[in-house]
Amino acid sequence: MNDAAKPGLAVEFDDVVKDFGTVRVLHGIGFALEPGRVYGLLGENGAGKSTLMKILGGYQPQTSGTIRVNGRPVAFSSSRDAEAEGIVLIHQEFNLADDLSISDNIFLGHEKKRGLLLDNRAMHAESAKVLAKVGLAVDPATKVSRLIVAEKQLVEIAKALARNARLLIMDEPTATLTPSETNRLFRLIEEMRADGVTVIYISHKLDEVERITDEVIVLRDGRFVGRSPTKDISRRQMANMMIGREVNDLFPPRAPVPRETAPALRVTDFSVPGWAEKISFEVRPGEILGFAGLVGAGRTELFEGILGLRKGSGRIELSGRTVTFRSPREAADHGLTYLSEDRKGKGLHVNFGLGENLTLMALERYVKPLLDPSAEHAALEAAVKEYGIRTGTLRNKASALSGGNQQKLALAKVLHPEPKVVVLDEPTRGVDIGAKRDIYFLISRLASQGLAVIVISSELLELIGVAHRVVVMRAGRFSAEVDGAHLTEQELIAHATGTANVDA
Amino acid sequence: MSTPEPSQANATDAVRPRESSAATWRERIQSYGPVAGLILLCLIGTWLNSDFATPENILNVLTRTAFIGIIAVGMCFVIISGGIDLSVGSMAALIAGCVIMLINWAGQAVGSPLAAVLIGALAAIVLGAFLGMIHGLLITRGRIEPFIVTLGTLGIYRAYLTYFSGGGAITLDNALADLYAPVYYGYFLGIPIPVWVFLGVALAGGLVLNRTAYGRYVQAIGSNEQVARYAAVDVDWVKLKTYMLLGACVGVATLLYVPRLGSASPTTGLLWELEAIAAVIVGGTALKGGAGSIAGTVVGAILLSVISNILNLTSIISVYLNAAVQGFVIIAVALLQRSRRT
Numbered sequence: 001m002n003d004a005a006k007p008g009l010a011v012e013f014d015d016v017v018k019d020f021g022t023v024r025v026l027h028g029i030g031f032a033l034e035p036g037r038v039y040g041l042l043g044e045n046g047a048g049k050s051t052l053m054k055i056l057g058g059y060q061p062q063t064s065g066t067i068r069v070n071g072r073p074v075a076f077s078s079s080r081d082a083e084a085e086g087i088v089l090i091h092q093e094f095n096l097a098d099d100l101s102i103s104d105n106i107f108l109g110h111e112k113k114r115g116l117l118l119d120n121r122a123m124h125a126e127s128a129k130v131l132a133k134v135g136l137a138v139d140p141a142t143k144v145s146r147l148i149v150a151e152k153q154l155v156e157i158a159k160a161l162a163r164n165a166r167l168l169i170m171d172e173p174t175a176t177l178t179p180s181e182t183n184r185l186f187r188l189i190e191e192m193r194a195d196g197v198t199v200i201y202i203s204h205k206l207d208e209v210e211r212i213t214d215e216v217i218v219l220r221d222g223r224f225v226g227r228s229p230t231k232d233i234s235r236r237q238m239a240n241m242m243i244g245r246e247v248n249d250l251f252p253p254r255a256p257v258p259r260e261t262a263p264a265l266r267v268t269d270f271s272v273p274g275w276a277e278k279i280s281f282e283v284r285p286g287e288i289l290g291f292a293g294l295v296g297a298g299r300t301e302l303f304e305g306i307l308g309l310r311k312g313s314g315r316i317e318l319s320g321r322t323v324t325f326r327s328p329r330e331a332a333d334h335g336l337t338y339l340s341e342d343r344k345g346k347g348l349h350v351n352f353g354l355g356e357n358l359t360l361m362a363l364e365r366y367v368k369p370l371l372d373p374s375a376e377h378a379a380l381e382a383a384v385k386e387y388g389i390r391t392g393t394l395r396n397k398a399s400a401l402s403g404g405n406q407q408k409l410a411l412a413k414v415l416h417p418e419p420k421v422v423v424l425d426e427p428t429r430g431v432d433i434g435a436k437r438d439i440y441f442l443i444s445r446l447a448s449q450g451l452a453v454i455v456i457s458s459e460l461l462e463l464i465g466v467a468h469r470v471v472v473m474r475a476g477r478f479s480a481e482v483d484g485a486h487l488t489e490q491e492l493i494a495h496a497t498g499t500a501n502v503d504a
Numbered sequence: 505m506s507t508p509e510p511s512q513a514n515a516t517d518a519v520r521p522r523e524s525s526a527a528t529w530r531e532r533i534q535s536y537g538p539v540a541g542l543i544l545l546c547l548i549g550t551w552l553n554s555d556f557a558t559p560e561n562i563l564n565v566l567t568r569t570a571f572i573g574i575i576a577v578g579m580c581f582v583i584i585s586g587g588i589d590l591s592v593g594s595m596a597a598l599i600a601g602c603v604i605m606l607i608n609w610a611g612q613a614v615g616s617p618l619a620a621v622l623i624g625a626l627a628a629i630v631l632g633a634f635l636g637m638i639h640g641l642l643i644t645r646g647r648i649e650p651f652i653v654t655l656g657t658l659g660i661y662r663a664y665l666t667y668f669s670g671g672g673a674i675t676l677d678n679a680l681a682d683l684y685a686p687v688y689y690g691y692f693l694g695i696p697i698p699v700w701v702f703l704g705v706a707l708a709g710g711l712v713l714n715r716t717a718y719g720r721y722v723q724a725i726g727s728n729e730q731v732a733r734y735a736a737v738d739v740d741w742v743k744l745k746t747y748m749l750l751g752a753c754v755g756v757a758t759l760l761y762v763p764r765l766g767s768a769s770p771t772t773g774l775l776w777e778l779e780a781i782a783a784v785i786v787g788g789t790a791l792k793g794g795a796g797s798i799a800g801t802v803v804g805a806i807l808l809s810v811i812s813n814i815l816n817l818t819s820i821i822s823v824y825l826n827a828a829v830q831g832f833v834i835i836a837v838a839l840l841q842r843s844r845r846t
Contacts, residue, residue, distance in 0.1 A: 309733070309734075327733070327736070327738065328733065328734055328735070328736040329736045331736070338734065345728075346730045346731055346733075346734040347734065349724055349728055349731050350728075351728075351794060352723075352727060356723075360724055360735045360737070361735050363717040363720060363721075367716070367717050369716075370711070370715040370716060371715045371720065417736075
């Protein structure tokens with residue numbers, strides 16, 4: 001397992017082209033990576049980062065061009081081939097078999113055997129070692145289905161370590177990690193670099209890129225646009241390179257706090273067993289209320305409880321009327337809609353067309369008494385314009401859109417029933433900076449039109465940038481409500497982690 | 505170390521269509537696959553036996569397809585919604601038995617044979633929808649897998665039919681059978697009644713699937729149930745309606761079937777569930793749900809009965825191997841569909 005004698009890998013891309021059907025997504029990319037360094041690979045969604053890395057990881061062949069590893073041209077026909085060279089890709093979406101144990105997953109496809117039988121003892125022992133390295137204190141025999149998302153991410157990393165990676169590709173590894181887990185991951189990356197491992201780090205979080213990488217490489221629209229030592233470049237410059245123009249004003253000017261009006265939604269002492277206890281809050285028309293907290297603080301579960309997706313109890317008032325919802329259907333009928341944080345799992349039908357996705361929550365409007373396809377098409381045309389959804393053709397499936405545009409479509413979908421209150425759970429997760437800006441301006445515009453908006457986010461800067469007030473939750477309980485001058489990163493972190501004096 | 509040229513930004517403003525026209529072209533070919541297969545089979549049939557392409561034979565094939573085809577239309581909804589119903593053959597047998605007993609009883613009690621037959625026909629549909637509702641409730645409220653629920657009822661329904669018939673046959677009284685017979689043997693505008701009903705059910709099914717909110721919800725649930733639930737679709741209610749719809753289709757198929765033999769026995773409707781599911785799958789609907797088409801299902805049902813018809817008319821392959829040939833076709837279709845899913 002410890003094969004430190006082997007050096008890291010040098011990789012050279014030479015005029016790599018990738019076509020999907022008639023569409024060229026990589027336009028002759030060429031750059032070289034030296035062993036034992038940490039590279040940040042930057043680019044907007046759809047820039048071609050993931051495609052390029054899938055080619056390097058052996059998941060897809062390039063259409064033309066050469067990849068050289070340590071000077072030798074390689075052609076991987078599968079990820080197994082790439083792993084044999086020491087190249088391991090950790091996917092953004094997990095590749096774990098839920099019903100197998102952690103140890104089974106770590107050695108999946110590379111099982112240790114004793115004769116014909118599996119050598120579980122040896123595999124457990126080695127698993128325990130790599131788990132300790134990534135800082136996951138769980139028995140290797142635990143089933144993966146019992147882990148939370150952040151732990152699954154750590155198992156993915158442990159799996160890569162056990163494969164003895166000499167070049168490790170990480171795609172948004174910290175999306176689900178808490179700050180302390182992220183710190184541990186960064187220490188791990190530093191250890192690997194000291195070990196001579198080459199690391200390619202893909203992330204939209206530029207502060208992390210700044211912290212952990214030696215050099216950044218920027219792609220845009222399937223082309224290499226530039227590279228620079230990390231220390232010589234500011235975050236602002238990175239963003240400008242990614243977008244190809246100046247980004248200023250990521251956030252819209254803060255709209256004035258609405259006058260004292262009756263709340264659009266008031267929730268009193270709402271509890272979701274195991275997740276949230278006696279949470280109370282209210283949001284007025286035209287107001288943007290943020291929900292901050294660490295992963296697992298119970299924010300998503302609280303709102304799933306309010307929507308009737310989980311067992312919950314407490315008082316809910318919409319525009320002054322007491323209501324209870326047994327399902328999102330009833331909530332939508334009362335003017336409350338919810339955008340899930342899990343875009344592919346709960347937000348969009350990726351195999352459906354754009355129009356079918358858009359109108360699904362408000363289909364009754366298109367029933368006359370048969371569905372009216374031309375009305376649906378007109379609605380889609382209007383939404384594409386209004387929400388700035390970039391798509392080649394309106395007949396596309398949702399899966400053909402980039403992450404940012406999928407997210408805009410998902411937003412358009414939950415707003416299509418014209419709710420009075422909308423809950424947006426991580427509205428910019430996995431979205432590039434250009435789309436983020438669009439979404440922030442959209443949220444601000446919706447609020448100024450009188451919609452009550454609730455934004456749940458793990459990105460504190462985002463809440464500080466758009467919200468009028470922020471409720472902080474910690475371990476299922478109300479921790480603080482912050483507004484005005486108190487709306488700072490330090491204050492929110494202090495409340496989210498419980499290190500603030502409540503009276504301060 | 506280079507820094508970006510400002511001029512490069514302009515070069516990349518072009519729209520990036522992400523789905524190639526080639527992919528949709530391929531999908532289109534695959535959706536015409538069942539039709540192409542059917543045409544090919546018909547050409548082979550015509551070539552092998554001159555009786556194949558006669559109007560009588562074609563109408564005969566379509567009439568025989570009607571039962572399975574009507575059930576397959578309902579099955580198509582269930583499979584698109586991500587479910588399955590294994591019990592339809594047994595359900596058809598039980599409904600047939602109950603309807604015959606009801607008509608015989610009503611023939612005596614009501615006095616009017618016509619009223620008795622009408623009562624029986626209505627009861628077939630109501631009973632089918634009722635049995636479907638039981639499936640739907642067990643699946644949604646009871647949270648049991650559709651496979652298991654309908655595997656259970658598959659045994660239950662047929663056992664009750666066997667019990668009611670005492671192991672033999674339940675037979676329609678002669679006078680009533682004569683009155684009822686035209687429903688199967690009659691013609692309207694030169695086309696057998698069952699074919700008209702099949703056509704009507706298929707057209708209605710296509711309309712419901714593609715042009716109503718309910719149809720859209722069925723596809724949404726099969727494509728991703730969680731997304732549908734979060735998108736304020738009343739998932740349980742839609743599923744319940746889907747099983748009731750299938751039950752009603754079985755009822756319609758049964759009311760066409762009863763006058764054919766005028767009796768129900770423990771072998772009535774045997775293996776119909778497999779033929780109906782096969783018709784749906786051959787028609788291009790994925791067993792995992794999400795997308796499918798009624799037209800494909802109709803073509804699939806016809807295709808399967810054309811195979812057995814050709815085997816009956818020719819002597820190249822033994823009739824005893826009918827099920828084997830159908831099985832090969834199903835597997836071949838699945839192989840062709842495989843590329844669509846990856």
